[in-house]
Amino acid sequence: MIEVLDPLSKIPGVRLAVLVAPDGVPVCVRGKHAEVPEDGTRESADSLAALATSWLFELARSVAPLSWNAPKRVVLRAARGTLVMLAVPGAVLVAICDRGVSPDELRLPMEGAVARMQRILRGMGARNESPEPPPNAPDGALPSRASDQEPGFVHADNRSSESPAVTGQD
């Protein structure tokens, strides 16, 4: 995920970019203020992630009586900086930027980061679902189902099935 957030965190004026799980746990943190000083005087990414997601859910609750779905993107401009959040399925992308930065300048980079993230996740999912092992994978310690052609070997799992568990020596 680092390569997803890096381009976003390198935009001038962006102090911090955080990918947060929906429960407020930061998944990946990039940016100038990503490291917490020892004295703990500056906000850590953990508390930022928790506060930002809780605010997002509060907003969703506030607009729910209007029959509106949960917000996709929220911007909070304040005296000392701007918070931009983009909600995607299964994650929230949070960026904190300096006062002078327009949140609209972050729209495209944030959407780009989300698209890259989703592409990576799709790729990982596709690899996990692939039934065929990679071509140069080592052989397993036990014979696989495909190599059960040899007579005399039966998997232990199949012992309870109709076919009797008989080995060649018997």
Add this chain to the structure above:
Amino acid sequence: MSLVDKIFSTVRLRDRRSKLADSPSVQNYLSLAQEHVQRGEMQEVQRVCAEALELYPSNAELLRLVERARELEREDRTRELYRQLREAPRSAIYRELCEILLASNRIARAEDCAAEWYSHTGDGNAQLVRAEARTRRFLADKRRDDGRLALELVAAAEKLLPNDVRTHKLELEIYERIGAWRDAQRVLARLLEIEPGDPNHEARYRAVSTRVDRSPNVDQALRLAEKEGRLVDDEPRADSPAPSNGTVRPRLQAMVAEEGVHAAVYVRGATALVQGPKGATAERHARAVREVVQKSAGAARKLGLGQATEIAVEGDFGTLLITPGELASAALWLDKDPEDRHRRGLVELAGLAGVVVATEEAAS
């Protein structure tokens, strides 16, 4: 500046001085001051501007120029102090640097500098500056964690400077601003021990003693300050006159008449004016705007971003754009991206009831 430039500049300077002697207008003062700026003579710029401001006290251009000259001078001095610190760090240089940073409202940098000062020297004054910086941040943002940390830093400074009234005065300021009267009374008693018979402390002690009975503890007071976004001695909100419906309604109607705008909402306290939706739907809109403003103001403070100035909520419903003001908030529900004129309209509307944006320190 090269020698040739310097000669030309001296000629121009003489020329502008003689023009100013003939006609002491704002323009002539400004051109003389700008020539000094070119020569890097910031003291002279300030002197010329001070002279001009005696004649034209409210001239915005002169005020801007003098402020800019002061800022440039401070920057030069800051650079020099950083250079000296690299060569030979010592308390006097750190102290001056912190004072300059605090004066130029660069609070975060002042705090960092004081922390570095403390780590190098262990000086109690460094802790006091840290406490002062954090207190200023707390008073601006009303964030509970800032207040708590400021009090911890004051306590640390008190251990190092036990009989220094500055630490006690800073502590007293925090307690009085948040309304923790019992603790304020305790600090005033300590101040009277250090400075017995001080009429100011005695008067304050008597005033505070009358409020001790209904005093919250420090944690409750900090929590209340964060929740409400105001301190006990802030101006009462009811003081400013509410704009009449006749002022607000036409503006809301003009906004909602535009294509793509579904609703325009104005909320002040428990009163709301809504154009667009009707009946119960209008009430729901007003309630939603009020809640969003309340939650967002709290979130901005907790996140250390200061006072919220604009909130945009986007989704498949469109965009809800809100400008929260000190006393009132204005909101628009659009099905397109908001433009600058929408923002301006909301700022004007929210500003009818008072200040919209409290400008705080520049992000350092």
